[in-house]
Amino acid sequence: MNTEQIAIDRLMFDADEVQSMLVSMSDAIRACHVTPDSLVIIGIQQKGVLVKDAMLRLLKQSWSSKDISTGELDIGMFRDDLGDNPVPHIQPTSIPDHLDDMDVILVDDVLQSGRTTRAALDALRDFGRPRSIQLAVLFDRGQRRLPIQPDYVGRKLDIEDDQLIVVKSLEEDGGLQVYLTLK
Amino acid sequence: MSWNRKHLLDIYSLSKEEILTVLDTAKGFKQVGRRSIKKVPALRGKTVVNLFVEPSTRTRVSFELAAQRLNADIINFTAEASSFKKGETLKDTIRNLEALTADIVIIRHSSAGAAHFLSRVVESSIVNAGDGAHSHPTQALLDLYTMREKKGDLQGKEVTILGDILFSRVARSNIWGLQKLGARVTLCGPPTLVPKSLESMGCKVTYDVKEALSNADIINLLRIQHERQQHSMFPSLGEYSKLFGLNQERLAWLKPDAMIMHPGPINRGVEIESEIADSERSVVLEQVTNGLAVRMAVLFLVSGGKVASLEQKMGDVN
Numbered sequence: 001m002n003t004e005q006i007a008i009d010r011l012m013f014d015a016d017e018v019q020s021m022l023v024s025m026s027d028a029i030r031a032c033h034v035t036p037d038s039l040v041i042i043g044i045q046q047k048g049v050l051v052k053d054a055m056l057r058l059l060k061q062s063w064s065s066k067d068i069s070t071g072e073l074d075i076g077m078f079r080d081d082l083g084d085n086p087v088p089h090i091q092p093t094s095i096p097d098h099l100d101d102m103d104v105i106l107v108d109d110v111l112q113s114g115r116t117t118r119a120a121l122d123a124l125r126d127f128g129r130p131r132s133i134q135l136a137v138l139f140d141r142g143q144r145r146l147p148i149q150p151d152y153v154g155r156k157l158d159i160e161d162d163q164l165i166v167v168k169s170l171e172e173d174g175g176l177q178v179y180l181t182l183k
Numbered sequence: 184m185s186w187n188r189k190h191l192l193d194i195y196s197l198s199k200e201e202i203l204t205v206l207d208t209a210k211g212f213k214q215v216g217r218r219s220i221k222k223v224p225a226l227r228g229k230t231v232v233n234l235f236v237e238p239s240t241r242t243r244v245s246f247e248l249a250a251q252r253l254n255a256d257i258i259n260f261t262a263e264a265s266s267f268k269k270g271e272t273l274k275d276t277i278r279n280l281e282a283l284t285a286d287i288v289i290i291r292h293s294s295a296g297a298a299h300f301l302s303r304v305v306e307s308s309i310v311n312a313g314d315g316a317h318s319h320p321t322q323a324l325l326d327l328y329t330m331r332e333k334k335g336d337l338q339g340k341e342v343t344i345l346g347d348i349l350f351s352r353v354a355r356s357n358i359w360g361l362q363k364l365g366a367r368v369t370l371c372g373p374p375t376l377v378p379k380s381l382e383s384m385g386c387k388v389t390y391d392v393k394e395a396l397s398n399a400d401i402i403n404l405l406r407i408q409h410e411r412q413q414h415s416m417f418p419s420l421g422e423y424s425k426l427f428g429l430n431q432e433r434l435a436w437l438k439p440d441a442m443i444m445h446p447g448p449i450n451r452g453v454e455i456e457s458e459i460a461d462s463e464r465s466v467v468l469e470q471v472t473n474g475l476a477v478r479m480a481v482l483f484l485v486s487g488g489k490v491a492s493l494e495q496k497m498g499d500v501n
Contacts, residue, residue: 074211077223077253077483087186087487090211090480126220 012165013155015175018138021154022051022176025136026058028152033103036068038131040102044120045074045091047167048108051138054176055107069102071095078119099128105152109167111137114148138178139165186484190302190309193318194359202363205480206328212483213476215252225483226255229286234277235312236262237293241447241471242312242321246289249478258285273297274304281305287482290314308485316350321481322446323356325474327364329466330401332473333442338365343395345370345427346405346454348377349416353446354405358384371395372405372427375416392427397436403444404429404454420453429455434464442466 013021033039036059043052049072059068073095076088096102106120117135124133136152141159157165159180166179185200194202215223231250235243243259250257260280262268267276277288287308290298295317302309313319330337342361348354348370361368368386370377382388389395396402407423417423424430429443437443443455443465451457460467 076211077215077225079225082225082483082487085487087208087484090208092211093214122224126218126222 009166010180011177012180013178015170015177018054018154018176018178021138022054022058025138025152025154026055026062029055029059029105029136030062032134032151036063036065038101038103040069040071040096040099040104040130042071042073042095042104042106042120042124044106044108044116045072045076045093047110048106050167050169050174050176051109051136052107054174055136057174069096073106073120073123075116075119075123078123080115080119093123095124095127099124099130101129101131104130104133105136106133107136109137110139110141110165111135111148111150111153112141112143114144114146117148118146138167138176141165186487189485190298190311191320191481191485192298192302192309192311194320194323194356194363195318197320197360197363199363202324202327202360205324205477205484206331208484209324209328209473209476209480212252212479213473215479216472216476222252222254224254226250226253226486229253229255229486230284231255231257231287231289231482232280232285232307233257233259233289233312234280235260235289235291236267236273236297237291237313238262239291239313241474242291245471245474246310246312246321246478246482249475249482250287252475253479253482255287255482258283273301277301277305277307281307287486310481310485313352316352317355319352319356321474321478322353323360324481325470325477326353326357326403326444326446327360328473328477329444329470330366330442331364333466334400336365337361340366340400341369341398342366342401342403343369343371343399344403344405345392345395345429346372346376347407347416348372348381348405350376350408351405355384357403358386369395369399373417373423376407392433393436396429396433396441397438399441400438401442401444402429402437403446405446406448406450406454420450424453428453429459431456431459434459437464444470446470 041052043049071094074091074093076090134151137150138154139157140153141157162183164181164183166181168177186204233243233246247257285307289310289312291312292314295315297314298309298311311320344354358368370381370386370388379388445467449460
């Protein structure tokens with residue numbers, strides 16, 4: 001870590017800044033998908049679900065559609081590091097009945113090593129065979145250890161290894177704030 | 184979220200938070216059981232040994248399926264078909280299993296303390312699947328899971344355990360677990376099987392079946408364990424049924440929403456009338472389904488890693 005100490009829980013992006021990232025991500029999704037008919041937006045537990053919910057609100061507005069298929073995925077049972085790390089806390093998974101021939105967009109808050117995404121791809125395999133799977137992340141902090149790249153990114157960040165990005169949801173309107181903290 | 188144990192040996196030493204961790208984890212695994220593909224790779228590459236020195240069908244099968252659903256390799260090992268017959272000690276048996284790289288050993292034994300003993304002599308994780316009249320933690324956890332699923336928070340709930348308490352590891356484990364989650368426990372049955380001294384565990388002991396049944400939110404009926412009784416503790420099964428069995432008359436004493444549980448195997452017509460066991464009020468089969476999810480959760484949790492490595496591994500989480 002460098003000599004410049006950062007404050008724990010320093011506000012990195014306020015709700016407006018995060019909102020503008022989300023807007024540009026949803027615009028990119030709209031540009032890539034003509035209609036929401038075959039789309040399934042799946043948030044990875046836990047923080048990816050917050051980002052998914054915020055993005056879904058924007059997509060529904062811009063498509064003026066109430067029916068965009070959505071789900072939540074817990075990848076705890078699919079991690080490859082059980083035995084090295086503390087057991088993950090299993091969160092609910094809810095996926096639409098079938099994903100066959102759907103276009104899935106996986107949503108997470110932060111992409112780093114790519115291991116979470118790899119686990120999510122494994123987990124999704126049990127729910128059918130989507131036509132395509134894309135990856136949307138609010139932040140890409142680099143340092144990939146697997147050949148996985150995002151399709152939609154809110155912001156690329158170059159931060160220290162020992163720093164942690166924490167996405168928090170504002171209670172009043174579900175807006176998102178982002179803090180930087182030390183691990 | 185609180186779990187930092189390598190073994191599951193009893194309920195008594197678990198904290199309320201640890202119990203809730205198992206139950207919450209089991210929720211996720213129950214969901215897996217509803218999918219068309221009911222397997223997850225959480226224990227891929229791990230070896231699980233079912234070491235059943237005392238006969239069991241449902242617990243063994245439940246653990247076996249749980250391990251398979253987690254993608255572990257499982258070996259079944261029963262007393263009849265093993266070197267116990269040739270005089271090998273339990274310690275030698277388990278050290279041999281360990282030499283075959285067993286990661287988790289599930290042990291059922293007729294002697295209380297067998298699981299604790301093994302946890303001290305080997306490196307594998309030990310899961311107690313019932314040791315004598317002492318403890319049967321996964322049964323208690325699946326009972327608690329079922330109660331919470333149906334009745335919500337157990338704080339202040341009235342739970343009556345009716346039947347053979349003295350010889351029952353299920354009763355003992357249930358009592359500890361229920362008390363940790365804040366439920367009030369009443370024990371009832373023949374005085375020879377429900378001695379007053381059990382009040383020292385913090386339960387109410389009564390021999391008045393009407394009183395025990397009419398207050399209860401949940402009734403757990405326990406099987407009469409002929410096999411553990413050295414001599415007859417009551418005159419006959421017929422008399423037990425007449426005095427303590429759940430029949431239509433006694434059913435009318437229950438609160439309208441009271442839930443009926445039984446850990447199985449049921450002696451139909453002894454602890455419970457056949458029609459009641461099959462009625463909507465009985466959750467016997469749901470207990471079996473939940474048992475699978477709870478055992479998956481237990482295997483998953485005991486195979487988890489070292490907390491010490493949390494910080495150095497945090498970089499890998501995203």
